[in-house]
């Protein structure tokens with residue numbers, strides 16, 4: 001039974017035979033179905049060039065859910081809502097076939113003309129598809145029309161603007177849902193709640209009490225089979241322009257006046273407006289780039305980036321970035337936000353460490369105690385939770401201090417895995433909630449910031465690549481970036497919240 005919480009929708013997936021659809025989109029839709037968040041009033045049209053029948057597509061969907069660990073329950077019933085239409089997105093004539101099928105399913109499943117177009121394809125096709133959707137009448141229905149756009153949204157500011165202008169001919173800003181899957185992660189969404197729902201933190205969330213913030217997203221995987229894409233992207237465009245800057249914006253933004261999409265995104269945008277541009281000679285002082293060489297992880301010998309498939313043996317592409325962001329506003333003046341991300345590092349971890357300033361004097365110095373700084377650690381993945389590092393009295397006669405930790409684990413609270421980011425984001429889109437999608441203003445500001453850095457890196461070849469071994473936390477210069485400010489990277493490698 002459809003309700004406002006389970007809206008009727010036709011979801012048209014472009015690139016339905018691809019990797020993202022198989023690994024993320026189908027299992028996420030299935031989870032929503034299992035949880036009762038999809039009514040029976042839904043249908044999916046998958047489209048790509050290969051000539052598949054509806055049945056082949058349904059069995060592909062079935063397999064994808066099984067490989068994602070889905071139970072048998074209801075998969076057949078769920079998959080029966082899936083339809084397939086072979087279609088080359090560059091072929092103008094074949095959009096009419098898609099429209100015909102969409103109109104039929106609209107009637108059959110009582111979809112009220114609600115349509116979500118999910119572009120899970122190479123970005124060069126985004127503009128063409130969006131134009132055809134309008135000119136060939138696929139958006140000409142009485143229900144809602146929403147366009148989900150996968151990353152990358154452009155390669156730099158000019159190409160992102162060109163793409164956006166093209167999309168805007170067919171869809172309004174409110175109808176465009178730009179995916180940043182980090183915004184669908186439970187603990188990234190928790191940043192706002194931790195900040196704005198706790199009397200404990202918000203009064204301290206500024207340059208009077210915080211000395212620095214560190215955001216790390218490290219990966220063990222290398223470039224895998226995506227060498228062709230990654231060579232043109234690098235870590236700066238692949239991870240920093242979107243995920244890292246989005247997390248920084250959530251940490252830096254002012255409290256919105258309410259939680260509406262408009263207010264939240266406008267505060268994030270305002271934070272990004274205060275991000276100090278890093279240009280020219282400042283790039284080398286504030287940003288570090290790295291490229292992985294050979295190394296060993298879990299006893300396995302791994303090749304360097306330049307030995308990977310579809311990678312230039314003399315490649316100048318960075319697989320690691322560390323940088324210092326400064327927000328020039330009253331709240332954050334003088335507080336560095338350090339970011340670091342890279343492939344083939346020693347662990348897969350995304351963590352935010354908020355380091356508070358030391359208290360004005362240490363009463364316990366006579367006991368030769370060095371007080372540890374208070375830290376708030378937000379564990380984004382693989383573990384999800386928060387740790388607060390405090391100082392307390394060591395048990396015994398002496399007045400000695402010892403560091404203690406207060407832990408909260410998301411897993412412990414809910415006793416189950418939190419929903420996959422794509423699941424949350426697809427559900428938000430069905431309900432028309434674009435809060436956790438990026439507004440064009442945010443995308444354009446972050447590209448302008450990134451373009452200044454890539455302009456320097458692309459003209460000046462790195463002469464020390466490869467400069468970190470696979471299985472390490474990046475080049476030495478990344479540590480030096482913090483050392484020169486009197487800080488160091490807090491360790492982020494952990495298996496469980498309890499251990500850190």
Ligand SMILES: NC(=O)C1=CN([C@@H]2O[C@H](COP(=O)(O)OP(=O)(O)OC[C@H]3O[C@@H](n4cnc5c(N)ncnc54)[C@H](OP(=O)(O)O)[C@@H]3O)[C@@H](O)[C@H]2O)C=CC1
Pocket residue numbers: 014015016017018019020021047048049050087088089090119120121122123150151152
């Ligand atoms: N895979 C991932 O983990 C992630 C992917 N993304 C983004 O998601 C998008 C899709 O990625 P991914 O699934 O990995 O890509 P794939 O290369 O696996 O899939 C591409 C899809 O596009 C179809 N296709 C290619 N050319 C045409 C055409 N001319 N007309 C119609 N269909 C066509 C292919 O099918 P066919 O050959 O049958 O036509 C296939 O279904 C990209 O924008 C990517 O950047 C973002 C984050 C993670």
Ligand SMILES: O=C1O[C@H](COP(=O)(O)O)[C@@H](O)[C@H](O)[C@H]1O
Pocket residue numbers: 151217219238239350
């Ligand atoms: O967008 C991307 O993100 C992944 C990392 O995502 P995560 O959820 O596993 O942390 C990264 O591997 C990929 O290169 C990038 O395109």
